[in-house]
Amino acid sequence: MSVPFASTQLYWYLTRSTGAVSLVLFTAAVVLGVLDVQRVSSPRWPRFVIDGLHRKISLLALVFLALHVITTILDSFVSISLIEAFVPFIGSYRPFWLGLGAVALDLALAVTITSLLRARVGYRAWRIVHWLAYACWPIALMHSFGTGSDADTLWMLVLSGFCVAAVAAAVMWRVARGWPSHIRARSAALGATTLFVLFLTVWLPSGPLGPEWPRRAGTPSNLLAHSDTGTATR
Amino acid sequence: MSATLPRVLAGIEPHGALTLDAHVVTHGPLKLAGHGRRRRTAPLIDEAERAGLLGHGGASFSTARKMRSVVAARGRPLVLVNGVEAEPASEKDRVLFECLPHLVLDGAVAAADAIGADEVIVATRESLGDAADAVEGAIEERRDRGVRISLATVPDAYLAGQETALCSYLSGGALRPTFTPPRPGERGVDRRPTLVNNAETMAHLALIARHGAGWFRELGTDGQPGSTLVTLAGAVRRPGVYEIEFGSSLAHLIDVAGGSDGPLQAALIGGYAGSWLTPAELSSVALDDESLRPLGATMLAGVVFLLSGSACVVRETAALAGWMASQSARQCGPCLHGLDALAGELAALAEGYGGQAPEQRIRRVASLTARRGACAHPDGAVKALLSALDAFPELFADHARAGACTACDAPAELPLPGWRLPDARRRVAA
């Protein structure tokens, strides 16, 4: 049984686009989540609307994530199997960076399933698992820098920059409001966020934006283009 | 045993606890009538129902109904004797433990037998060390079969005697009330159906087991049969624990206790969740719920605190409000905010800083506070505070207008111990 459009680059384009859209939607979900927990509301935007938006946009992000995963698997240029989407670091194509995507997917599923079954799971268990969303997002971002075909393009960099700025601002606000209660957790979050942003500014130029990133990231040699042909690599 | 007093306090000795032998001499041996796990009731439960026995811990709930609900619940039942007595002015449970522990234990063992429980826990407060020692001594003397009796102590706090808080603490959790349902009768200590009865209720049960419902009803009123222990405290010559029959006169009790030194200013009936009575009311009222209800009061756990003529009702009420706020578990928004607000308003009113129409504000906040918490603490506090406003409107109006009066300098009379719930959450307002 053959996959339709297998010989074209359709799935490659779809996985890139749905990946980017997922990143934007998950960014919106995190920001809305922070607005939700900070009890932001106005007459035009009552609490249940912000909360409803957070839930619905998260689900929408998950839909795009599912499409991103499916089209990656269907793309024939690189062989990535279904199991690699869930079990990290076992593949042959950029195992570490792809694996980060699998980790992010697992975390997102944990958050989603506990949220859908919140009444069964109970408030405390649900809340603890929900914190994992703060880990899921940066891992997904690193996955996009590491495996993204468009990681070195200007539009993707600008888009990623806005996403990082939005999440960093939301987290900083979450940490600052209510300071200094739970000071250890807040300090840890503040430190981690600052370190992460600094890390990105230092690592990006020498990493994905640097020379021969596909090879350094673990693209199998048979897929690498030769530098003299100038063919774009994937 | 004839239809006279004393009943519960029969045979009490001035010092020390009655030994098991002396107890049996006074009351005769305890005969157990068996349980009805499969039959939904038991002889003792039926007898308690015919006797009309109500709880003596404050809620006045039908003991028979409570026992039946534990029998109907799933799981291995257990009996919890609530001798925590966290009402500061009350002494009856302490007296029972220190002097007549076997009567209480008889009741607990009979209750255990009736509901098919094999375990009895007796709970008391940490600072009632002598009571705990006496109970432990009594447990060692006993020769009951098929039931294990143990003693547990809980920290000093007003809510420590609240049934769900007590069960939570004894299950290894926090000493704070829990949301009901489920009630302890369904799920209590270690999630087992728990029969929680006040120590005095157990004492009455022990006597009903011996002498029957008919005997029990020979004293008291139709609505509240039998006798009860009253702690008479405050401005009276011989304060202490007295056994009376329901429906007897308060004025007579005060006489028996040697009368008061001077004119009385007020009486607080039922403890800190009770109601204030004016001198005219207290001199004519009978001690039973039917007589007290028209005056806005009930017996609750039987504490009668007499305020002397030299005290200031407004100042005492303000102090009580502050104390009740400090004893909140601070789990429920309306309770923690409402009681704090009421304490603030009353303190300001007492000093004359109440601003415009303080009484209106107080009643409004009170209406937002009562019946909106997980337990009855805010309800009781509101009831006590509003009853003061109702009984002494001119005094409160005077203070609102002119501030502290000459009596405000007198020493405080209501005992307000510095108790704190362990790890009471310092809940920040949302």
Added chain:
Amino acid sequence: MAVRVRVNPIACEAHGMCAEVLPERITLDEWGYPIVDERPVDGELVEHARLAAKSCPVLAVLLEEQRGPR
């Protein structure tokens, strides 16, 4: 099928979403906590009551099924 709305006051943290979703039965006091009208809810309002229970961030809103006359 009618339901009655109850709030667990211990779990409640005054988020106020329940009052937005079911103002017919829930209003907020001056401290942000819900004042619940315990009259049963029926008909179209039942769905809103279920949404109120679902949208409470701390799962403090509970619904009790009433066996009404049928």
